[in-house]
Amino acid sequence: MTVTTSEARATSERRGGEALLKNVATDFEAIFLEHWPRVYGVLVRLVGDHAEAEDLALETFWRLYQRDDVRELNLGGWLYRVASNLGLNALRGGKRREKYELTAGRWEVENYGGADPAEVAAENEERRQVRQILQDMNPRQARLLLLRHSGLTYQELAAALGVKTSSIGALLARAEKEFEERWRIIDP
């Protein structure tokens, strides 16, 4: 088959990319195994639906896999920034989650024979309100609260938000103040 110069070049570019990916494949698996539990954990908290969290976590790692500058990235920061962003965007989409919460709520009421249905309903409502606040807040603040709560260190938070480690305390204090003010409006 005769190929034109441009195709030959494109093919060689593709092959170059594939070779690089193969080289980092082992690294990638190690990265995946190391970060999956927390990336997935952040997303489950945020969207509240295991299946959706799984999809979003897979999407996060897929985006990482596609990059050819993996070695230069600040991995922790990049992964959590992307995951929390995808999660917040999904939260705004929201339809699937509402459906899930309704179903989950019903399931809990039907299956927790001993639990007080009113209590279960109140817990569900509180969960919904927390998510609503995160959704309404400035996305950066919401991301910070969520990631801190998911156990990221100040250093990891700084990388995820692209700020200095020394600013995290002040940013957290401000985000918590904002969260609480919004909470008071919902539940005076």
Add this chain to the structure above:
Amino acid sequence: MTLRLVTHLSEGQLRAHVDGELDVIGRQHLAACAGCQARLDALAARAGRVNDRLARLAPAADEPELAARPALARFKAYSAQHTRKENSMLNQLFGRRLRPAWGLAALVAVLAVSLSFPAVRAWAGQFLGLFRVQQITVLPVDTTRLSGLTGGETLGQQIGQIMSSSMTVTKEPGQPQVVADAAEASAIAGFTVRLPGAAPSAPQLTVQDGAAFYFVINREQAQALLDEAGHSELQLPASLDGAKIEVTIPAAVTAAYGNCPRPDAEETAHESISWEEMRTCLILAEIPSPTVNTPPDLDVQALAEIGLQLTGMTPQEARDFSQTVDWTSTLVVPIPRNGHEYGQVAVDGVTGNLIYRKTDDGFPAHYTLLWVRDGIIYGLSGFGEPDAGLALANSLK
């Protein structure tokens, strides 16, 4: 008497102490300062309350979690599936290097995600593109009837392969260049760049270099593809065989206002900015009409009708639509029929097209204005109601 300057700890330092992240000097001060201690207690209490609320989100212990190993297995399946999908016609056709040259299409795609499904755009680029643009028509496409194009990856992929194996790039587009002002943009891009007088802030101006390529069509291969896709009733004109199609895309200029993704960023970099953060983003793109040269005997209308039928029109609908369009001067922009409103508006002294999409599934309302004036195509995309965009477009000078 000696004055001692006492610097109390900031709120940020105190908050860091709650998480054990305060340095030694800070801790020493705290141990001796009752005032800071009281503020610390208040901050710690608030942090505790917020944490308790967030703890409500933790999954219940008995809910199934997906462990890392099985997740990796799923990722491998997911990755194989996506690799096939990404290997779509658009990628095959234009490749990474040429994609940025489709400045207008690429920019509209960033903001109006829902407008951009690659297969349709790529088709538009081929069969609707034989022209120099003087006007724009919006064509709503029923996406549910596009199975042959969007659902069946193979058709797109094969067309892409045929195209790319016969495509020669005669001018490679360079990297996007950030410039200081309209004068510099005009000098580099080679046309007079106009900017809105009523803009709220200074824009970030970028010039995207132009590109040129040509390809030679093999009718037999193309017809075989149509047959395979179940469209053997569509017969490509004999004049298509060996036709050399030359495409020249001039340099484009974009002006980004507000909080926008960097225009030269890869699509994968856009994830670091959320829709919420992009709400203030407004992008104006200007590009002189691309030109497409075709052999004089090529039956453009017949090709256009075939293309329209592939997007789901009946032969009669395709004929009717095709007859309303001057295929040598009209850029037809396909948009999904569902969820979009569109219409003609007076803009910048001419008649333009407004495509508007209401808030849907969390994606904020957004609009795109498209118009042509003095041989330059203008596109303006933003979030919210289109009034602000129209006002801006009307203040171009």
